Amino acid sequence: MISTRQLRYFVEIAESGSFSAAAERLFIAQSALSRQIKELESHLDTLLFERTARQPRLTAAGQAFLPRARTLLIDLDKAERLAREVGQGVRGNLRLNHSSTVPLTGHLLSRLSGYLKSHPEVAMEIAQQSSEAQLVELAEDRLEIGLLRLPVLRQHEGLCVQPLFDEPLLLAVCEDHPLARHSSVSVAQLRDEAFISIPHHQRGGLSYLSAELCMAAGFFPKAARVVSRKTTQLQLIQAGFGVALLPQCMQEIAPPSLRFIALTDEGCRSTVALACRRDAGPLVRQVVEHMAT
DSSP states (O other), rough: OOOOOHHHHHHHHHHSSHHHHHHHHHHOOOOHHHHHHHHHHHHTTTTSSSSSSSSSEEHHHHHHHHHHHHHHHHHHHHHHHHHHHHHTTTSSSEEEEEEEOSSSSSHHHHHHHHHHHHOOTTTEEEEEEEEHHHHHHHHTTSSSEEEEEEESSOOOOOOEEEEEEEEEEEEOOOOOOOTTTTTTOOOOTTTEEEEEEOOBBBOOOHHHHHHHHHHHOOOOOEOOSSSSSSHHHHHHHHHTTTEEEEEGGGTSOOOOOOOOEESSSSOOOEEEEEETTTTOOOHHHHHHHHHOO
């Protein structure tokens, strides 16, 4: 079998014009160089150089072999570089999903943009998905990184869920709601309000947290006639179907007519977390480290 060394030696001789010059540039003995070329010619069962008194000349076979040898070496260098960069986490493709209540705005968008600018060889596919579904995708190795909102109901072996930051929860109402002009309210004041987002027995996240806060205030949230666990809840609030407790970041994507009101109760905060596999490769670990700083 032809070795990479033999290819490099052959190309070097052809480009430098002599065995002695090639040996000098390759930092090897001329005898060792000649031996490798003889082995290459023996393997090909043809001469690649005409040995003359002045300098070696490529035979017709050598002339045909040279451009292909160069291409093979270039492709091999590219393959080595690609493998090294992927292994070191500076190149590759990533799948990242985020919950509808974790919009890619503010701090998250800044961190992602900064990472991608400093790693031009990394590509990222981003989609929206519920927190619980993200964990399933991660556990089944169909997703590399998830951005979700705590709490999650199910723990999956082999996954790491790392809190990134927390932010205040606010009451979101339409502009003509009776509470719209209040600067702050307590959760207890929402006892008779219709909530457009209520807990689901198979999902945690923001609706689950909202229900916990309401129960701590002595009531369970009453469901609106139309409910949603997606970002369409912003439109439902705007249309006057009900209210919701939303994280502060949702203001950045909300219709301008929505009103966001501070909550006076302690503990009205929500945590955004990053999830990945514990056996994630260097590329994922690098992104996680960047996002967590």
